[in-house]
Amino acid sequence: MTREIKGWHVFTCFAVAFGIIIAVNLVLAVNAVRTFPGLETANSYVASQRFEADRDAQDALNWDVSAQVSGGKLYLRVIEDGAPVSPEIESAVFGRATSVARDQTPDFRWTGDALVADVAAGPGNWNLRLEARAADGTLFKQRVIVKVAE
Incomplete structure (x- = not known):
């Protein structure tokens, strides 16, 4: 006896597969944001204006x-x-x-x-x-x- 694959079978397989993918992505995204140490600088534009001069002075040491x-x-x-x-x-x-x-x-x-x-x-x-x-x-x-x- 063979069983026939119906539309709801295919839909259930796709829903489960994409549900697993979405759940894993959410877990990884939450852990990435939760463990991020934070900002390196408050204002990147201001920091970039002094970068070259600071690096040259540091290299001169x-x-x-x-x-x-x-x-x-x-x-x-x-x-x-x-x-x-x-x-x-x-x-x-x-x-x-x-x-x-x-x-x-x-x-x-x-x-x-x-x-x-x-x-x-x-x-x-x-x-x-x-x-x-x-x-x-x-x-x-x-x-x-x-x-x-x-």
Whole structure:
């Protein structure tokens, strides 16, 4: 005995298939908006007017900035012309790139060749969003990618 496919069977299959697609898209959209960390700048036009000058001043510092995590400590090295320097840290946030839930504000101390702070970091990619002021008053801003293998 064979059953005949009727119009309501086809409609039900299409409705279920598109219902699943719409439900998944809604879940993903809600999670994307819920985990978005927020605005980078209040007024992008004003920020764009100063971008070139700020970048040129920052490049003139000739800093090589790197960070790594080892043994629960975050090591931030700022090298200027081959020698380590200790800039004034105005702002530093250590956290994941995709979520602000585990963000930490490291309390750096100078050890003579690096700035060191205690952090809680699991394996994976982390970001250090850094704002530091040079001795000449130039503001240095950079997002330093930190890969933790522990």
